[in-house]
Amino acid sequence: MVTKQQLKGLPEDADLRRADSLAREIFSDVANKWALLIIEALGERTLRFSELRDEVEGVSHKMLTQNLRMLERNGLVSRKVHPTVPPRVEYTLTEPGRALRATVDAMCDWTHRYLGHIEKARGSFGA
Amino acid sequence: MVTKQQLKGLPEDADLRRADSLAREIFSDVANKWALLIIEALGERTLRFSELRDEVEGVSHKMLTQNLRMLERNGLVSRKVHPTVPPRVEYTLTEPGRALRATVDAMCDWTHRYLGHIEKARGSFGA
């Protein structure tokens, strides 16, 4: 038989589920191409907004700011504003951001390593 | 001065650019949450369509088929059809797919390791 307690879940279970849903939310935030490309572009460097826009090919003004806000909110990038004129804003990966970059690097490596496989797979797909 | 040859790019440059654009295309295909979650769900196992739908929480019928086709086209998953009734279709990661999974695992590990950091960062963001 199932008790009410089990149905509602123990406190520890509740914590685990909360952590899982949070993890899922973070994953969904981060697992999109623009976020990953931005992280990859930053690397060890610190770049200005306009430099990032040039670096991340094809990203629009809007998507760049949007993703930068999101990354900042999650503490993956730090935003340093220089009170000059014209304004100068620099973005840098934080420690968590750099840790994530390592895995993004791995993804990029993977992409290049399997370029051949994939191209061939695509060729023989209509068969 | 810039020669016409330089403007058009040498053949090797053309190859490099083609490879880059292809790499970018593959990256864009793969760097979306459903694709990554599917890869993660598959892991070492081989799962049926309906099992995958249950496993990957929140994915719709349509998104699942769509991403599975894409992954199959790129040779990341193999699709085995059992000619029974009712039909039984099993999906398994190929070698390239398993290689990518390793990096997705790393991303998941990252998510859990930095849950605390991120939660704290979010808290002190409205400041």
Add this chain to the structure above:
DNA sequence: CTGAATCCGCGGGGATACTG
């Protein structure tokens, strides 16, 4: 059970203009 096709609403995301 798997999967293709259709309909359709909503939001992602581009272009533009405006502030500091």
Add this chain to the structure above:
DNA sequence: CAGTATCCCCGCGGATTCAG
């Protein structure tokens, strides 16, 4: 230069239906 706001459209993606 950096960022926000507004408009607007196209396409993602959900629900449903039909086929094998």
